[in-house]
Amino acid sequence: MSTITWKIYLKSDPKTVFDLLTTAEGRAKFWAEKAEEIDGQIHFEFPNSQTYQSRILKTISNQEFHLDYFDSLVKFTLVPSENGGTDLTLTNENVAESEFAEVNAGWVSVLMNLKAVADFQCDLRNHDPNRTWGQGYVDN
Structure with missing residues (x-):
């Protein structure tokens, strides 16, 4: 098992970023076609018809959001930057070597x-079930 760590700087403040991560409306804007939360679980629906029920494991408002995601642990950590933006760190633990x-x-x-x-109110995804990650499209 491996761990993935990525960092990204966002001009948006931590509250804006946190709301995108932790609300159904926010997740649908950038991550999944649908991602409703019911009883502490996010019901992800992706363009390729794949689904996953993700348990929310930890939430600290505007700072941390952890969840079970495809049998691994995903942690989003948000730190305010000196200019009002956000430094976000994503850590994905327990990723199978074959899927890394x-x-x-x-x-x-x-x-x-x-x-x-x-930062730009622009969704880069194509939302086309015939043009998904599995078919080599990065704008899935």
Whole structure:
């Protein structure tokens, strides 16, 4: 098992970023087609028809958000920057070696779209079930 760590700087403040991560409306803007929360679980629905029920493990308002995600542990840590923005660190623990390359690249896609939405109100995804990650499209 491996750990993935990525950092990204966002011009948006921690509250804006936290709201994108922790609300169904926010997650649908940059991550999944749908991501409703019911009883402490996020019901992710992706363009390729894949679904996953993710348990929310820890929430500290505007600072941390942890969840079980495809049988691994994902942690988002938000730190306010000196200019009002956010330094976000994503840590994904317990990633299977056989899935490391795909998951590692997948997080870059998710984080860059988070930046596009948070800082520029622009969703880079195509939302086309015929053009998904599994078919080689990075704008899934």
